[in-house]
Amino acid sequence: MAVKMVAPILKDAHARIAQLPMGAALSAQVDQRATSVSFSTLISGGFTLNVINSIFVDPHLNDRNSFDWLTCILAHEYCHVQQGFWVDSIEQELIAYQMQLRVANEIGLAVGDDFKRFAPLDPKNKSDLEQARAFILDLAKFSVPTQTIYASLPLFQPTGAADNIGAAFKQLSAAGLAGIQAWQLVRDK
Ligand SMILES: [Zn+2]
Numbered sequence: 001m002a003v004k005m006v007a008p009i010l011k012d013a014h015a016r017i018a019q020l021p022m023g024a025a026l027s028a029q030v031d032q033r034a035t036s037v038s039f040s041t042l043i044s045g046g047f048t049l050n051v052i053n054s055i056f057v058d059p060h061l062n063d064r065n066s067f068d069w070l071t072c073i074l075a076h077e078y079c080h081v082q083q084g085f086w087v088d089s090i091e092q093e094l095i096a097y098q099m100q101l102r103v104a105n106e107i108g109l110a111v112g113d114d115f116k117r118f119a120p121l122d123p124k125n126k127s128d129l130e131q132a133r134a135f136i137l138d139l140a141k142f143s144v145p146t147q148t149i150y151a152s153l154p155l156f157q158p159t160g161a162a163d164n165i166g167a168a169f170k171q172l173s174a175a176g177l178a179g180i181q182a183w184q185l186v187r188d189k
Contacts, residue, residue, distance in 0.1 A: 001034040003027075009062055010037055013071045017078065022102050026078040035081050037074070044143055046073040048080035055081065068109040076100040089157040093150070094123045094132040114139060129155040 005011055014030070014037075017023035030037075033053060040047075040056040047056045055077045061070040079096035080088070097118040104111045117135055121128040133150065140146040 001032060003030045004034055004036040005038065007039060007062060009064065009067065009070065010039075010057070010074075013067065013074050016067075016071050016107070017075050017103070020075075020103060020106050022099065022106065023075055023078075026075065026082055026099075029082045030078050033081060037077075044146065046077040048077045050081065050084055051086050053081075068104075068107055071107060072100045072104045072109060072111075075103040083157075085157060087158060088149075088153055090129045090133045090136070090150070090153050090155045091123045091157045093136060093153070094118060094121055094129065097132070097136075098123075126155060 003014055005014065014027055018027035035053050035055060037055040037057065039059040039062050041059055043056045043058050044060075045058055048054070049056070055074070057070070057073065057077070060066070061073065076096045076099060079099045080092065083092050083095070085092060097115070098121075101111065101115055101119055103109075104115070114135070118132065121132050123129070123132075133153075133155070136150045137147055140150060
């Protein structure tokens, strides 16, 4: 099996991640699951919906000048595929942001303090997760739907309901417009 992607730039970013010491296992996992990766105008940045084994990426990143940034965002989303949860949490987001940072460092992409500040946080520490939520909300300050999603996420990853489709869509629909967008993504598949 292999990851499902059409755009050449996505294939190149996938190959780039596979070459990195911290990326080889991630890209192998995405290949094994045959996850679908595509550009969608509904997304800013990246978004993973494990319910439908799909990653969606902002079409603004379909540009060779943004290749390093695309690679880092894809590595973040690959983290979510590896986590495999249908319901997200700040804990999982922090782990994904830290992977994104490690990839940026490895490929020499300069990132601002708004990303670097995730590095020292501990995904198992409650007050660090509260900090992470504040940083994520700050990153999403120009997108109300994105803010709504992250404001509604639990700090720690729920264990019982995490693979429950009802719980997954309850979380998505709680996000209002973002939820509607997620439904559209499912329908478009
Ligand atoms: Zn994420």
